[in-house]
Amino acid sequence: MAHPANQRKKPDCGRWESGGREWALPGKRVWPLHLVTPVWNRGTRGTRGLSRAVAPEGSQKKGRSLLQFLADRFYDVQALREYLLRKQVLKVHQKNRPFTYIRERFGPHAAGAYFILKQGGAVKFQGKEWIRSDARGHFSLDFLKFQAVPVEAVDASGCAINYQGLDSVLALKELQSLWLQRCPHVDDWCLGRLHPLANSLQELSLAGCPRISERGLASLHHLQNLRRLDISDLPAVSNPGLTRILVEEMLPSCQVLGADWAQGLPSGPEEQSRDTASPLPA
Amino acid sequence: MLRRALQPGLSRGVLGRGLGTHRGRSTLDQNGKVSEIKKKIQSVLPRGAWNPLRDTSYLPPEHSDVVIVGGGVIGLSVAYWLKRLEKPQGAIRVLVVERDHTYSQASTALSVGGIRQQFSVPENIQLSLFSVEFLRNINEYLAVVDDPPLDIQFNPSGYLLLASEKGAAVMESNVKVQRQEGAKVCLMSPEQLRNKFPWINTEGVALASYGMEHEGWFDPWCLLQGLRRKVQSMGVLFCHGEVTRFVSSSSHTETTSGEEVTLRRIHEVHAQEEMYLSRCPVCGPGPPSPPPLVPAGEDGPQPGVPACGMCPRDQCGRGLVWPDRRAGWCREGAPWHPAGHPAPCGAEEKGPGLETPFVIDASGAYFRREGLGNNYLGGCSPTEEEEPDPGNLEVDHDFFQDKVWPPLAQRVPAFETLKVRSAWAGYYDYNTFDQNGVVGPHPLVVNMYFATGFSGHGLQQAPAVGRAVAEMVLDGHFRTINLSPFLFNRFYLGEKVQEHNII
Numbered sequence: 001m002a003h004p005a006n007q008r009k010k011p012d013c014g015r016w017e018s019g020g021r022e023w024a025l026p027g028k029r030v031w032p033l034h035l036v037t038p039v040w041n042r043g044t045r046g047t048r049g050l051s052r053a054v055a056p057e058g059s060q061k062k063g064r065s066l067l068q069f070l071a072d073r074f075y076d077v078q079a080l081r082e083y084l085l086r087k088q089v090l091k092v093h094q095k096n097r098p099f100t101y102i103r104e105r106f107g108p109h110a111a112g113a114y115f116i117l118k119q120g121g122a123v124k125f126q127g128k129e130w131i132r133s134d135a136r137g138h139f140s141l142d143f144l145k146f147q148a149v150p151v152e153a154v155d156a157s158g159c160a161i162n163y164q165g166l167d168s169v170l171a172l173k174e175l176q177s178l179w180l181q182r183c184p185h186v187d188d189w190c191l192g193r194l195h196p197l198a199n200s201l202q203e204l205s206l207a208g209c210p211r212i213s214e215r216g217l218a219s220l221h222h223l224q225n226l227r228r229l230d231i232s233d234l235p236a237v238s239n240p241g242l243t244r245i246l247v248e249e250m251l252p253s254c255q256v257l258g259a260d261w262a263q264g265l266p267s268g269p270e271e272q273s274r275d276t277a278s279p280l281p282a
Numbered sequence: 283m284l285r286r287a288l289q290p291g292l293s294r295g296v297l298g299r300g301l302g303t304h305r306g307r308s309t310l311d312q313n314g315k316v317s318e319i320k321k322k323i324q325s326v327l328p329r330g331a332w333n334p335l336r337d338t339s340y341l342p343p344e345h346s347d348v349v350i351v352g353g354g355v356i357g358l359s360v361a362y363w364l365k366r367l368e369k370p371q372g373a374i375r376v377l378v379v380e381r382d383h384t385y386s387q388a389s390t391a392l393s394v395g396g397i398r399q400q401f402s403v404p405e406n407i408q409l410s411l412f413s414v415e416f417l418r419n420i421n422e423y424l425a426v427v428d429d430p431p432l433d434i435q436f437n438p439s440g441y442l443l444l445a446s447e448k449g450a451a452v453m454e455s456n457v458k459v460q461r462q463e464g465a466k467v468c469l470m471s472p473e474q475l476r477n478k479f480p481w482i483n484t485e486g487v488a489l490a491s492y493g494m495e496h497e498g499w500f501d502p503w504c505l506l507q508g509l510r511r512k513v514q515s516m517g518v519l520f521c522h523g524e525v526t527r528f529v530s531s532s533s534h535t536e537t538t539s540g541e542e543v544t545l546r547r548i549h550e551v552h553a554q555e556e557m558y559l560s561r562c563p564v565c566g567p568g569p570p571s572p573p574p575l576v577p578a579g580e581d582g583p584q585p586g587v588p589a590c591g592m593c594p595r596d597q598c599g600r601g602l603v604w605p606d607r608r609a610g611w612c613r614e615g616a617p618w619h620p621a622g623h624p625a626p627c628g629a630e631e632k633g634p635g636l637e638t639p640f641v642i643d644a645s646g647a648y649f650r651r652e653g654l655g656n657n658y659l660g661g662c663s664p665t666e667e668e669e670p671d672p673g674n675l676e677v678d679h680d681f682f683q684d685k686v687w688p689p690l691a692q693r694v695p696a697f698e699t700l701k702v703r704s705a706w707a708g709y710y711d712y713n714t715f716d717q718n719g720v721v722g723p724h725p726l727v728v729n730m731y732f733a734t735g736f737s738g739h740g741l742q743q744a745p746a747v748g749r750a751v752a753e754m755v756l757d758g759h760f761r762t763i764n765l766s767p768f769l770f771n772r773f774y775l776g777e778k779v780q781e782h783n784i785i
Contacts, residue, residue, distance in 0.1 A: 081427045189418050192438030215437040221637035242654050246636040
């Protein structure tokens with residue numbers, strides 16, 4: 001969209017183009033004002049706060065004076081944006097804080113369950129039904145009475161759980177099933193942390209996590225009791241078919257769901273006949 | 283009305299930052315006035331090439347609070363932490379002098395990129411743990427608004443150190459120290475090794491230590507560029523040149539025992555800028571300086587010296603911090619056939635798979651997985667006797683045939699049929715005294731600080747060392763990690779802080 005001021009005069013100083021719309025102020029530097037959240041935050045509740053694009057309001061002259069005002073205070077706008085970015089990061093940290101009081105009072109299983117429920121997930125204690133928080137984030141605290149009952153399954157799909165928050169999950173020593181579908185902050189570092197659950201974990205789902213790559217999947221070899229692993233729809237994995245073959249070799253007694261082994265291969269009769277010898281899961 | 287209300291308060295920004303955004307109109311006026319003055323001067327003076335009011339904004343500044351010699355990962359890390367820990371913001375001016383902005387021979391770019399906590403000295407373990415935390419949260423530390431997030435491609439696959447009968451006891455005590463400091467390391471017997479990694483041949487292995495968490499390898503170039511981008515956004519200035527000499531003043535004092543000591547203070551750092559032949563911009567415009575008298579060799583800035591590492595010849599003995607030791611011959615293994623297919627040469631063994639850690643053999647040869655296509659990266663550091671000429675980074679393929687391949691093939695039988703795809707060589711900033719870094723102030727030069735000599739583990743300790751040096755410069759003592767065992771004084775006192783686990 002060409003701003004009328006663009007046609008008037010070319011700025012003689014250096015232009016800075018990094019996407020977004022630009023307004024050429026006569027004789028001045030060009031500041032694109034394209035306030036967007038960083039890529040990895042798009043998975044959570046949409047872009048917020050930073051994604052308003054500054055548009056000229058009212059008449060041209062009024063719009064230009066607002067832009068002039070902001071352009072003159074470039075470093076302040078920059079500081080404000082850095083501040084907003086930091087606030088978003090701190091928000092995720094706050095969500096992943098440890099609940100030490102509950103842990104000391106009610107035990108690690110209750111603390112882990114509380115953590116998951118607070119994030120918006122669901123837990124299943126051994127012998128009980130699934131406990132979920134409702135649409136408003138409320139949940140009953142009855143589970144605090146189950147002192148020694150271990151947590152069997154955790155459904156943390158879509159939750160903002162990150163490396164710090166995994167502390168609470170790793171304390172659940174008898175966890176059998178862990179679902180981390182579409183978690184935007186679960187990355188390779190988190191997968192490297194899952195080895196304490198090796199004795200009990202039988203089912204792991206990582207479908208749709210945007211930050212997991214094949215490098216993190218390589219650290220899953222500790223989980224030798226794993227029987228079901230879901231690695232479908234991982235956008236950061238460079239070669240899904242080959243990754244699946246290598247993961248199947250790494251975990252021979254595990255059923256790996258997700259990427260079709262032919263995915264990513266060039267189609268052609270020679271290639272396909274060569275690759276029919278992929279090992280079957282035991 | 284809004285504009286009128288804000289007009290008087292325009293000198294400082296809304297949030298009080300003094301970084302002086304200029305008012306558009308005033309610059310134009312200034313430019314106009316300057317050109318007028320120039321015309322007047324030129325009309326008065328006789329014709330000549332003298333242009334006293336030329337624009338020197340593209341040159342590095344003449345005065346700077348901190349000059350960092352070397353813009354590799356350690357130098358940039360020091361610059362980052364200086365800018366981050368300074369109070370108030372914008373208080374000090376930092377200048378980084380780097381002689382090769384392409385980093386073609388820099389240790390950082392040629393590094394294998396591993397990070398581990400399996401050291402024998404507790405300070406090294408702490409440095410490594412801090413750096414791991416930095417790398418994990420790299421997008422919080424090095425975030426620049428509007429730039430894409432960094433992906434350092436960390437592989438959390440861990441390190442596997444193998445020990446023979448001789449080294450088993452040392453390995454056990456090392457693991458004890460590592461566990462005390464908080465590293466997650468476990469010991470494995472040969473049988474456990476065979477169960478976990480069937481491709482390994484455990485002949486001659488008495489004990490193995492395996493790092494479960496916080497160990498692996500990453501992309502050092504990405505870290506370097508991320509640091510560079512961030513420090514530029516924080517206002518650190520760069521000089522493309524090579525430091526040739528220092529100009530310092532000296533004063534004499536007496537120690538408590540009555541000995542006379544000469545203390546020095548550096549006042550000027552002369553650098554030879556690469557772009558302009560024989561000019562010394564740091565000391566101001568003037569006649570061209572004589573060519574540097576620094577012979578290529580042991581003294582003076584050498585490739586691979588990360589930062590602040592120049593020992594003036596007068597002060598210390600030669601050869602203590604030897605900047606240009608050569609090591610780390612890396613080779614790549616051949617693409618192995620995908621499992622289940624007969625290999626061209628008929629061998630049916632499987633190569634190490636996705637779970638392969640960074641394996642370091644007892645003989646000193648190491649290898650790690652690279653990517654998904656059955657490629658491996660392996661290498662070995664030559665011993666001191668085999669050390670080739672430091673000025674030459676040419677690859678010696680015989681070294682691979684004689685010293686790297688045999689131990690690797692013996693350890694992993696599948697490697698007997700590997701082929702070399704490419705090779706390169708890089709520098710270790712090797713400390714011949716005790717193979718540990720030198721961090722902290724120079725005892726006799728009052729305003730000089732070291733951050734050098736890391737002997738192959740500089741990259742993995744860079745974020746933590748940068749913080750330590752910044753704390754030392756700004757506060758005068760170490761705050762987060764106490765690196766007093768790594769001070770320069772240990773060379774005078776003869777106290778070795780020997781690091782056993784270097785590769």
